[in-house]
């Protein structure tokens with residue numbers, strides 16, 4: 420099949436090829452939506468070249484399409500008043516306990532219909548897509564009733580269909596205890612496992628299951644019950660872990676072979692070791708760190724030393740991370756968390772794919788993977804981490 424060939428510098432992000440998996444003056448051949456060949460342009464097989472459409476992008480750098488592996492993109496309203504109040508001195512937890520926080524977004528999201536949720540999420544998604552994002556994970560968790568959780572997940576699926584972006588949906592019904600269940604968190608967990616999860620599964624709306632394990636949300640044993648139901652349904656899990664305190668979340672996630680544990684500011688040494696053994700990805704969310712005014716960064720050096728794969732994501736949500744720029748997350752992961760630019764770029768490509776169970780499908784420029792990439796007007800891939808957002812791709816190829 421005659422395909423298309425792009426000539427440019429390649430940041431393949433393949434491990435074992437040196438920094439960024441770089442191939443200067445490379446060639447990327449695609450056909451039928453897959454990558455068919457990657458290498459030095461000078462070594463391109465003549466048989467591939469024959470009949471192919473060739474695009475010479477000169478000095479541009481091609482990276483894998485970017486992957487935002489942790490978002491709460493679908494929600495109604497905004498929480499700038501809470502942000503202002505928190506800047507005035509109240510903490511994120513105090514705001515949550517005072518009924519601002521997540522539950523205020525739950526009220527707004529319940530009141531919104533699918534069309535309104537779709538329109539507001541589209542405006543945020545557009546900003547991610549303009550930055551070369553080709554895969555985005557979207558969580559539920561602002562409905563907290565069966566119909567409202569399904570409504571959010573349907574909107575997430577619709578975003579994928581309408582915009583040609585790969586959407587992975589995550590059921591986060593265990594995000595907060597809804598007002599109807601105040602003081603009865605265990606009964607709400609029963610409702611999740613007996614009713615919400617099966618219904619979402621039956622409609623084909625769930626790719627993974629997440630929970631918020633925290634003093635203001637769900638306990639380790641409640642989280643474990645949600646995870647057991649997910650496993651029984653054949654679903655992988657993720658966890659909002661150790662964001663505001665060390666609740667043993669990293670080790671809990673690892674013990675359930677979680678795809679990822681996310682936030683992790685307070686992850687313990689034992690948690691890091693457990694994650695390394697389980698192959699659980701550590702997802703760094705610097706937007707949330709900055710917005711809640713946290714003072715303890717996640718133990719990046721510990722993850723690095725233990726060989727835990729690190730991803731980076733926006734955590735786009737109206738409370739703790741009103742951020743719609745994955746490149747800004749990359750920049751902040753370097754400046755605030757001391758990740759290297761190469762680690763942060765791997766965090767929105769190869770390791771983000773792993774955090775979604777999509778390794779082998781996307782996240783690198785390698786033969787057999789989906790033909791998803793972006794070409795950038797930069798002199799070196801580290802520039803994508805250096806600029807504080809605002810770099811626009813020359814070309815984006817989506818699925």
Ligand code: DI6
Nearest residue numbers: 521631659707736737738739
């Ligand atoms: N951790 C977060 O950072 C978001 N959810 C979570 O479990 C915050 C969600 C919100 O404040 O609306």
Ligand code: FE
Nearest residue numbers: 489491659734
């Ligand atoms: Fe989150």
